[in-house]
Amino acid sequence: MDIRVQKIFEGLFALEDLREIYRQALPSGLDQEEETRFTEKIASIREILGDLEAGTGHPKVTRIAETIELRTREENLINIQPIQAAGRLTPEARKAVISYGDGYSTCDACRKPFRLDKICKPPIATFHEDLAAFVGMDQARVVPGARRGFQAVTSTIVNRGDSVLVSGLSHYTEYLAVENAGGIIREIPVNEQNVLKADAAADKIEQIKQETGAYPVLAMIDHYDYLLANEHDFAGIAKVAHQYDIPILYNGAYTVGVMPVDGKKLGADFVVGSGHKSMASPAPSGVLATTDEWADKVFRTTQMVGDLTKRKFGIKEVEMLGCTLMGVTLVAMMASFPTVKERTLHWDEELKKSNYFIDHLLKIEGSKVVSEYPRKHTLTKVDTTGSFDKVAQTHKRRGFFLSDELSKRSIGGEFAGATKTWKLNTFGLSWKKIHYLTDAFTEIAEKYEINILNEEKKR
Amino acid sequence: MDIRVQKIFEGLFALEDLREIYRQALPSGLDQEEETRFTEKIASIREILGDLEAGTGHPKVTRIAETIELRTREENLINIQPIQAAGRLTPEARKAVISYGDGYSTCDACRKPFRLDKICKPPIATFHEDLAAFVGMDQARVVPGARRGFQAVTSTIVNRGDSVLVSGLSHYTEYLAVENAGGIIREIPVNEQNVLKADAAADKIEQIKQETGAYPVLAMIDHYDYLLANEHDFAGIAKVAHQYDIPILYNGAYTVGVMPVDGKKLGADFVVGSGHKSMASPAPSGVLATTDEWADKVFRTTQMVGDLTKRKFGIKEVEMLGCTLMGVTLVAMMASFPTVKERTLHWDEELKKSNYFIDHLLKIEGSKVVSEYPRKHTLTKVDTTGSFDKVAQTHKRRGFFLSDELSKRSIGGEFAGATKTWKLNTFGLSWKKIHYLTDAFTEIAEKYEINILNEEKKR
Known part of the structure; x- marks a missing residue:
């Protein structure tokens, strides 16, 4: 160090x-x-x-x-870890973390009606409005991670035995949120390019209706998936879902906070984002946003009355379990928010850097990209079976030779020991870091006598 | 400043x-x-x-x-805010917050089987074992707040229409967790001293059986309640519950982290604690611990299989939704833990300070304590209707005169404007701060010509 x-x-x-x-x-x-x-x-x-x-x-x-x-x-290090890139804190968030670390640090000025999203100092109430607008929805709440946003929606909508549409590339937390509500996962197949299309969604809906006699009660669709970060046709699927009156959740764990997201325009009934994954915030944090229509349901307030004391709990929301992020997680989200908003406007530049790196990786003979290419995201799954893994076959450190070489060059976050298929993320790296990273991979290839192609290589 | x-x-x-x-x-x-x-x-x-x-x-x-x-x-300030006292961070936790603020900061060394509580660096796996032992249970998980611990248990045990026993002084988050699972809250009455006793629990169970034909499926009992911080007979109620085969959850939001808690000895099937309330940790954080018997149920792993892809998600736990506190919240809990463990051994000293302050407050003529007295907790509800509120009646600032006077003396966290019944917490204040605080209240009383009793005053 x-x-x-x-x-x-x-x-x-x-x-x-x-x-x-x-x-x-x-x-x-x-x-x-x-x-x-x-x-x-x-x-x-x-x-x-x-x-x-x-x-x-x-x-x-x-x-x-x-x-x-x-x-x-x-x-x-230059950190290329697939899920950490867009969750690293801004300097402002780090200052917030220092100032607001204590337990209930947001609650100094909590007044009637005693709910987190109503607090004005720090400006939490305004932040909630800004957050809803940021994702193009009417109302928003902060939640302890995207998964807790999924849970709030499945718990509201899904009953035992109900079918829920997801993609074949969906994240496990969506499966768990459905399982938790007693629902049944039904996967829409991706096409040969590993992309989810609207016609496949329509076919699956009809198939479910035929098989079970009922339509799915909810669709949860990742705009970009966690595995390949391919772009899926959320808007098209939303249109199909709405034809069947199926509400649709936009999983923006890999989009909200890194690229512009307009939930209503995309046809979303719910937008979920992850603070620690894509909004430069500490874990666990996230956002669940919805339309005014659905807000009454998913943000419904408690109806419970004590049988003996007759106590009621006013405007506390059942799915939120009252307040959610009562301290540092929320204030750090707020502190990062201006930077996060700004950075989504420069997503095109992030894509240029992503593609620059991948282009050069592909010049290392035998390397492939598993994700769609050219890249529309900074997270990419690559396949180096034909390049670095060939070295690993005879190297005494096996696949760890690559980690060793990267480590020597102060690059970290690759999956240690993996030389076949693995993921990396270039989000937030400056051009000079991208060049450094690109050169490092080229150097390693040259050191192990892997041929470097001069021509532009296609996948 | x-x-x-x-x-x-x-x-x-x-x-x-x-x-x-x-x-x-x-x-x-x-x-x-x-x-x-x-x-x-x-x-x-x-x-x-x-x-x-x-x-x-x-x-x-x-x-x-x-x-x-x-x-x-x-x-x-000297902060007497009722819920903030035991959640303020230790210096070690503040250092952890600085070092581990970034999103997925705990995940650098996440290896198979890819679950938070299995990570060895930082030593998260060991911490989970220590945490279970600390509350006298077999297994523990960290959760985003005590409420998420309640939710995991109600979601596991409570079906639509099931009755759940709570106390008439239970916290609203327990009501919400039951409502969320579709259950029905049934309150056990407290006695004239505002204390929950085992015989009342037995009566209520029989009453529920008579009225609904079924026994409650779960009891959720606060050892010390949030309103008065009175001590309730958890162990006695656990004995009664077990006679009816009703599992019982120990709500330790006001105990775990400030006083010794031995869950199994108390007869608990589940122990829930709050990181941001009582374990010197950032929000949202908490612990859910249980016995080996119940662990298979509440920490059950996913059984969901993708209908198309046949994907499974190994040992991810349904109620936890996979991993829970993947960053700063957990590492700060860990950093505070040695101090937290140690401080529970000095609870008797905290009680001496609590009673010292309350004894002196009671010498301010007309003041009363609403909580049980002598105090068995550092959180106390007081009634100053007969003392400070009399001043408020004619003061141009009304009840805010007291806040003004406290503020002048750099004391904060009282409920601004309240001079009738209000709560305060002396936890963690040194003796010199306790003396300062006590003197401040006495001075304010003297300034407004409220009589100070010389004799020891009984409630």
């Missing part, structure tokens, strides 16, 4: 120790003992700062609470 | 800006432009440090992402 990165962490931690002195002190000020500790701590921070500037010194803090190693992946 | 607290935040934020330079830089090191920015930032941190030491300067950063004010309640 670069000693400077180490010293940045030591500086941050030392300032937290200083902060703790104030947390323990009386409001009237530090006593003499506290003042002494304060002065000592300042001196140690100056020392850290000296090391930081000079790039000298040795690591003094390597673990948190004795057992947890510092996590410096984003500082020390 | 003390300028030093302001400067601590500015120092932390400036170090995050410095960290961002490294996040954007190539692994090969800073380029010239980055090095220049680095040097400038170091200079600005030195300046902040100078101000910090001298206690000089002016606030330069007052908002995050332009709209979010710095939250300095814990640094600048």
Whole structure:
């Protein structure tokens, strides 16, 4: 690790120790003992700062609470991990995390009617409005992860034995949300290009009706899937679903927060997004948005009355279980939001970088892309069976030779040991990082005498 | 705000800006432009440090992402907010939050079988074992808040129309979890002392059987309730429930993390705790623990098979929806855990401080305690209708006079404007803060010529 990165962490931690002195002190000020500790701590921070500037010194803090190693992946590596790329925090979110880490930190100014999305300071209420508009829907709530958004919808709509349409490339959390509600998953086949089309959805709906006597009660469709990040015809499928009066959920775990999403225009009844996957937010966080029509159902308020006390709980929402993200997860989402909004406007540039890298990977002879190509997403499944895996066959480290080579070049997040099919994500990498990454793969190929094609190679 | 607290935040934020330079830089090191920015930032941190030491300067950063004010309640005030006290982070948790803020930060070393509670680095697997042992149960999972623990249990056990036993003082999230599963809440009455007793539970069970023809399928009982924080006879009720073969959930939102809890000894089938309420953790976080017997049910793995693809999802757990807290919430829980374990051993001292404060509040003539007394918890509902509310009647600021007076003394977290019945929590305040707090209330009473009783006053 670069000693400077180490010293940045030591500086941050030392300032937290200083902060703790104030947390323990009386409001009237530090006593003499506290003042002494304060002065000592300042001196140690100056020392850290000296090391930081000079790039000298040795690591003094390597673990948190004795057992947890510092996590410096984003500082020390170019991280191409498939699901981490768009969830890394913005600097503003990291500041929010520092300021709002404490448990119920959003609840200082919670007033009647006592619900998270009504709080004005910090501006949570406004954020909810902005969030709904951002995904082109009428109302939004924050949820602890996209999966909890799926759950709220299946729990509202799906009864035991009901069929729910998903894609053959759907994420497991959709299966679990349906299972949890007692429903039955019915998969729409993708076509030969691994893309989901509207006609296949129509056929499946008819087939389900024939087999079970009933239409599916819900469709949950990923605009881009988790496996290949291919683009699927959500709008077309929505049109078909609506012809059968089937409400449709837009799974935007891989879109909301990275590219523009207009839920209503796409025909969505529900839009679900993931904070920690695509909105530069800490886990677990996410968004569930819907239309005014469906809001009354999925955001229905409690009707329960205590049989004895006759207590009622006002406007608490059943599927949300009241409040959802009462602290740091929400405030960090809010802090990242301006940057996240802005970055969706530059999705075309992200695609250029994605394709630049993939184009060059394909020049390494024997390499293929499993995802659709040219890429319409920054997440890509590649197949290096014909290139790097050939090296792995005879290398004493087997598939780990590639991880070793990447690691030497400070690239991380590949699936360690995988040299056949594997996924990577270039989201958020600057052009200079893209060039570095591209060169690294080319260099590794050259080192192991894999031929580099000069011609533009087609899949 | 003390300028030093302001400067601590500015120092932390400036170090995050410095960290961002490294996040954007190539692994090969800073380029010239980055090095220049680095040097400038170091200079600005030195300046902040100078101000910090001298206690000089002016606030330069007052908002995050332009709209979010710095939250300095814990640094600048003695915080007596009823639900925030035991959720404030330890310094170690704050360091974890800094290090592990990014989205899927726990997932760097996720290997087969790909489940959060199996990850060894950071030591999440061990933490799960420790957590189960900590609450005296066999198995534990982390969940996004206690309410999600309730939901997992009701969703597993409660079918439409089933009765679920709760207390007349139960928290609304239990009502919602039952409503969500389609069950019906049946409240056990508390006695005249607002305490739940086993005989009342037995009577209610018989009454439900008589009225509905069926026994309740689940009991959810708060060891200490949220309203008065009175101690209820959980162990006695568990015995009764088990006589009828009714499984019982121990709601430890106000106990797990502040006092010792031995679930099995208490007769619990499920133990639920709240990270952000009582385990010095960020929101949303919590724990659901159970016995080996019930683990197969509530932690059942998915049985869903894709009708077309025949895909299965291995050991993903239906009620958890796969993984739960994939980032900062979990790592901060882990970082606070050693401190949290230790502090439960000093609960008796927390009670001494709680009673010390309440004893002195009761000396302010006309003041009463609504909760049981002497206190067995640090959360207390008081009634100052006969003391501070009398002042409010004629004060131009009405009930807000008390908030104003507390605010002047840097005490916060009371329910603003409330002078009749209101709640406060002394958890985690040092003796010197307790004395400060006690003196402040006495001073305010004296200022408004409320008589201070010299004799020990009984409720």
